[in-house]
Amino acid sequence: MVFDCETTGLAPSQGDEIVSIGAVRIHRGQVMHGETFELLANPGRPIPALATSIHGISDEDIADAPPVEEVVRRFHAYAGDAVLVGFNIAFDMRFLRLKQRRCDVRFDNPTLDALLLSILLHDHTGEHTMESVAERLGVGVGGRHTALGDSLTTAEIFTRLIELLPGESISTLSEAISAQERMVEFRRQQRAF
Template sequence: MTWDDNVYCAVDIETTGIDPSGGDRIIEIAIIPIYKGKIVKEWIYTSLVNPKVSIQTYAQSVHKISTRDIQSAPGLDEVLAVVRKYSRDTILVFHNARFDLTFLDYAAKEVGQLPLDVYYIDTLEISKTLYGRGKKLETLALEMGIQQKVTHRAYDDAMVTASVFIRFFDIFGWERIHEFLRRWMGREY
């Protein structure tokens, strides 16, 4: 399939838990740019994030990121500035976009910024349409023969999301994939 001229950015975050309204926060982020069906390695951004909260034992066991690991990492305001830069004139790609975007909105609110206003595509939504139900990222990767593993670390999981998205794009083409294009302008709390 022919690729369009858009830059797509696969994004993944890791968090201290699953409830941003309960105080869980972002502790790692990765952004993997894709242009013309290829991952652009020199444009990749990945960083630990210091949300100024402790990482609970359970989250440490899942992500292998400790409170000590994030002490000197950039804060939420710095990381959000990077996300905004990457989202300008690009289309973000997530697996379970609502989860990641909600956390990013809470982060913006916490540092006194407006929520994100971005265009995105969700590979989970594509899998729901294709298979009648949403499939986990690792299931899609396995079924598509993608060698990269989901590790619950932002870089690895964003790479898997990028690879899944590239396969979906190659299967469906620009017109069909763009039926999944959505706009996020913050969520209601």
């Protein structure tokens, strides 16, 4: 299942909150456009103008939305034990994991990152933004910087990346997870020099 969060900012440990979660299921390599999740969340604080300028969600939009904790619990129920996929998923997972205790849920699902898989498969290119990866793979980008729009775009990117993984001798979930972990470690070592 592919998901994305829109937030009040980039620093959840400094009080930034989720304002929207969107998700779509993938079944047997097909994006299930009829099986989506999309909820606005009231972060309990004003949404900064900069954040609104990116995702378009204003204080008025979330005034009657359920609190973040309820939205996180509902998303957790929707996700179940599915593999969670995202584009730069560490960002979104950080927001969710910081809410686990308060929401009495646990996000211990396996995760795959479409960004890391793109880097693994196309490291020769310097561009790994969602737009550049989508263009390289022939995926249209719609609803950019909306949780559901980015989920749908990432799902289409992910299904195309999965088709390319056997060329890298990656054919199982555990092999894909190991490959992305190696990419993280390789990038960490590169930054050290």
